[in-house]
Amino acid sequence: MGNSFHLARTCNSARAGELVTPHGTVPTPLFMPVGSQGTIKTLTPEEVKDIGYGMVLANTYHLYLRPGIDVVAGLGGLHKFMAWDGAILTDSGGYQVFSLAPLCRIEEKGVKFRSHIDGSEHFFTPELAVEHQEKLGADIIMVLDVCTACGDSLEKVQRAMELTHRWAQRCYKAHKNQNQALYAIVQGGVFPELRQRSVEFLTSLDFGGYALGGLSVGEPKKVTFEIVEQTATRLPEDKPRHLMGVGSPEDIVEGVARGIDIFDSALPTRVARNGALFTWEGRCNIRNAIFRRMERPIVSDCSCYTCRTFSAAYMHHLFKAEELLAYRLATVHNLHFIYNLMDKIRKAIIDGTFPRFREEFWSRYQPTDEQVRVSQKQKWLKSKGRELDSGSAPT
Amino acid sequence: MGNSFHLARTCNSARAGELVTPHGTVPTPLFMPVGSQGTIKTLTPEEVKDIGYGMVLANTYHLYLRPGIDVVAGLGGLHKFMAWDGAILTDSGGYQVFSLAPLCRIEEKGVKFRSHIDGSEHFFTPELAVEHQEKLGADIIMVLDVCTACGDSLEKVQRAMELTHRWAQRCYKAHKNQNQALYAIVQGGVFPELRQRSVEFLTSLDFGGYALGGLSVGEPKKVTFEIVEQTATRLPEDKPRHLMGVGSPEDIVEGVARGIDIFDSALPTRVARNGALFTWEGRCNIRNAIFRRMERPIVSDCSCYTCRTFSAAYMHHLFKAEELLAYRLATVHNLHFIYNLMDKIRKAIIDGTFPRFREEFWSRYQPTDEQVRVSQKQKWLKSKGRELDSGSAPT
Numbered sequence: 182m183g184n185s186f187h188l189a190r191t192c193n194s195a196r197a198g199e200l201v202t203p204h205g206t207v208p209t210p211l212f213m214p215v216g217s218q219g220t221i222k223t224l225t226p227e228e229v230k231d232i233g234y235g236m237v238l239a240n241t242y243h244l245y246l247r248p249g250i251d252v253v254a255g256l257g258g259l260h261k262f263m264a265w266d267g268a269i270l271t272d273s274g275g276y277q278v279f280s281l282a283p284l285c286r287i288e289e290k291g292v293k294f295r296s297h298i299d300g301s302e303h304f305f306t307p308e309l310a311v312e313h314q315e316k317l318g319a320d321i322i323m324v325l326d327v328c329t330a331c332g333d334s335l336e337k338v339q340r341a342m343e344l345t346h347r348w349a350q351r352c353y354k355a356h357k358n359q360n361q362a363l364y365a366i367v368q369g370g371v372f373p374e375l376r377q378r379s380v381e382f383l384t385s386l387d388f389g390g391y392a393l394g395g396l397s398v399g400e401p402k403k404v405t406f407e408i409v410e411q412t413a414t415r416l417p418e419d420k421p422r423h424l425m426g427v428g429s430p431e432d433i434v435e436g437v438a439r440g441i442d443i444f445d446s447a448l449p450t451r452v453a454r455n456g457a458l459f460t461w462e463g464r465c466n467i468r469n470a471i472f473r474r475m476e477r478p479i480v481s482d483c484s485c486y487t488c489r490t491f492s493a494a495y496m497h498h499l500f501k502a503e504e505l506l507a508y509r510l511a512t513v514h515n516l517h518f519i520y521n522l523m524d525k526i527r528k529a530i531i532d533g534t535f536p537r538f539r540e541e542f543w544s545r546y547q548p549t550d551e552q553v554r555v556s557q558k559q560k561w562l563k564s565k566g567r568e569l570d571s572g573s574a575p576t
Numbered sequence: 577m578g579n580s581f582h583l584a585r586t587c588n589s590a591r592a593g594e595l596v597t598p599h600g601t602v603p604t605p606l607f608m609p610v611g612s613q614g615t616i617k618t619l620t621p622e623e624v625k626d627i628g629y630g631m632v633l634a635n636t637y638h639l640y641l642r643p644g645i646d647v648v649a650g651l652g653g654l655h656k657f658m659a660w661d662g663a664i665l666t667d668s669g670g671y672q673v674f675s676l677a678p679l680c681r682i683e684e685k686g687v688k689f690r691s692h693i694d695g696s697e698h699f700f701t702p703e704l705a706v707e708h709q710e711k712l713g714a715d716i717i718m719v720l721d722v723c724t725a726c727g728d729s730l731e732k733v734q735r736a737m738e739l740t741h742r743w744a745q746r747c748y749k750a751h752k753n754q755n756q757a758l759y760a761i762v763q764g765g766v767f768p769e770l771r772q773r774s775v776e777f778l779t780s781l782d783f784g785g786y787a788l789g790g791l792s793v794g795e796p797k798k799v800t801f802e803i804v805e806q807t808a809t810r811l812p813e814d815k816p817r818h819l820m821g822v823g824s825p826e827d828i829v830e831g832v833a834r835g836i837d838i839f840d841s842a843l844p845t846r847v848a849r850n851g852a853l854f855t856w857e858g859r860c861n862i863r864n865a866i867f868r869r870m871e872r873p874i875v876s877d878c879s880c881y882t883c884r885t886f887s888a889a890y891m892h893h894l895f896k897a898e899e900l901l902a903y904r905l906a907t908v909h910n911l912h913f914i915y916n917l918m919d920k921i922r923k924a925i926i927d928g929t930f931p932r933f934r935e936e937f938w939s940r941y942q943p944t945d946e947q948v949r950v951s952q953k954q955k956w957l958k959s960k961g962r963e964l965d966s967g968s969a970p971t
Contacts, residue, residue: 220901223900247896248868248892248893252869252889256869256889262887262890262893264890473643474647474650474651490621494647495614495651495657497643498613498647498657499613499615501643502615502638502642504613506615506620509900509904510620
């Protein structure tokens with residue numbers, strides 16, 4: 182069984198469908214928990230599956246450095262290594278090389294970088310990125326791309342994009358294993374004209390899917406979603422669209438509204454370990470003293486293991502006492518929350534009620550960031566009369 | 577249902593029985609995982625129960641300081657707070673006050689100490705220790721005792737023991753809740769004559785059980801087990817005997833051989849988090865490079881979740897990558913190993929084959945500590961001809 186994507190229903194720009202992979206079929210819109218080092222931090226594969234997830238993301242960069250691609254391959258590939266029989270998408274390592282590795286140097290041929298673990302020198306080429314990912318054996322693999330930073334000039338972003346395109350072509354050529362879908366990554370920073378050129382170039386090749394890279398890297402949310410909207414609507418309808426590195430509840434709702442099918446982000450698991458737990462009213466900080474004696478769970482009607490089993494007071498205690506169980510239970514809750522959100526979103530799209538779902542979501546949800554709260558939500562609340570699924574609100 | 581102890585079978589000094597508590601009956605010899613702060617570090621209560629455990633230990637000292645006795649009581653008691661419906665033994669806090677708290681000062685009335693968390697000043701009396709433990713609601717509670725350090729003079733140890741006795745009397749008087757068994761703690765350091773006096777005094781009162789305190793605190797293993805043997809055999813046959821703070825596989829085997837029924841120790845879970853995993857050949861260090869590509873599990877025929885699911889290579893990777901899942905999976909393995917060990921020991925006692933079990937254990941097992949290995953095991957191997965269950969070997 183190979184890879185394919187089937188669009189089942191749209192509701193304005195929002196899309197519901199399914200992604201078929203050699204390791205199972207997963208519904209879209211889809212969120213993938215991030216397991217960079219071959220583990221969703223704190224959880225067993227059983228727990229990830231029990232929450233409902235059928236697909237996770239792992240990182241070629243991390244696994245290449247430790248334990249090594251050949252070690253994983255020698256043990257039967259990534260699925261067997263991490264005991265996960267669901268689908269896996271591996272990121273190529275492009276973003277990690279630029280964001281984590283010291284002394285990264287880009288050449289036409291590839292990228293030279295030092296390991297953030299031991300400082301050793303390494304070289305990735307588009308062809309090697311494909312080869313590494315073939316050996317890991319993920320269901321979906323990504324092209325090696327060139328990332329830019331927020332604030333880079335149009336000229337710099339353009340050069341990076343053009344090299345990304347040439348590397349995408351080389352990946353496309355190097356990609357042989359038809360059991361693995363190869364996704365391209367649209368670049369172009371915050372420049373609409375570059376994003377458009379990137380879409381045009383990459384869609385001229387028949388990639389399995391299209392990811393939006395280089396977003397949510399420091400630019401204002403408003404800009405992120407303008408680019409998402411403009412880019413997503415220009416991508417082919419029959420191919421999945423992946424917004425990389427985005428995964429807060431509010432960004433997922435807004436990404437879906439603009440036609441995104443796939444999300445991945447370490448945010449839900451990372452903030453969980455910091456004690457920030459998702460509720461329908463926004464994130465709460467479980468370390469706050471108001472939880473000290475709270476007998477009810479974090480979210481009263483939540484069906485996750487954490488909320489079914491423990492009081493908010495116990496969670497508060499575990500976090501104050503810095504007990505490792507705290508990080509697990511918080512991770513379970515946040516991943517369950519996101520899974521449940523995706524499920525509600527999908528049902529709303531299929532029922533044709535996604536605009537109302539989105540409105541109800543925003544009527545309760547308070548983004549965490551004060552600036553976001555003031556500039557985005559209140560602005561949006563004022564303009565509530567406008568089309569809710571058009572993408573013009575609330576960012 | 578109250579608390580009781582039933583001796584089912586002895587095999588020389590080794591004893592098999594069962595401990596009846598209001599939260600279930602547990603077989604002895606028994607090991608209790610330690611959950612000082614109301615959680616067995618890294619594990620959910622379900623996982624602890626799934627391994628097989630029916631009883632855990634929690635600490636009055638830790639819970640008193642955080643989240644506070646009244647907080648736990650207000651949330652329905654410790655069982656409900658930590659979502660554990662099995663049995664619980666709470667330690668009185670005596671040992672923790674002496675070992676963890678800065679500026680601990682002993683008076684006739686009680687012990688004054690500062691919190692190791694925030695430096696605040698507190699006062700424990702024998703009566704308060706009973707009251708705190710009543711409010712926590714454990715099935716078995718401990719008297720407040722006075723601990724001494726390894727190397728203390730006979731005079732100092734004697735004074736501490738005599739105060740321990742007066743405090744034990746006061747605890748005995750203050751103890752009203754018949755759903756909670758109150759255990760006394762035998763003190764007397766490494767001085768046989770003091771230990772004997774302590775046994776005589778404490779057994780003159782009808783405590784629910786007798787613990788051996790102040791051992792395994794730095795004295796040579798040989799001395800520990802001489803005291804254990806001498807003390808245990810003088811305790812009443814119909815009462816459970818608890819060797820506090822001891823829980824390595826080798827020490828459990830030797831403790832059982834000398835008539836101990838109950839063990840508790842943070843060692844199996846603590847060393848697990850350091851990457852030291854129990855095998856029948858001794859502890860292995862999973863960070864060792866020999867595990868890097870090892871496809872088989874840590875212990876080939878082990879039925880724990882970790883060994884059933886993951887290769888030693890994956891465990892090695894998780895530890896090298898400092899992934900939180902590592903500590904969970906290692907904890908599961910070590911607690912399973914100890915549970916399995918207790919089960920084998922109990923069966924051997926009931927079958928009357930414990931001496932052979934002990935011999936077979938030592939024919940494979942290498943203690944970790946080099947000194948222990950040389951001075952104890954080889955000495956014992958030389959003298960293998962002697963009675964194996966007499967307590968004269970291998971320490």
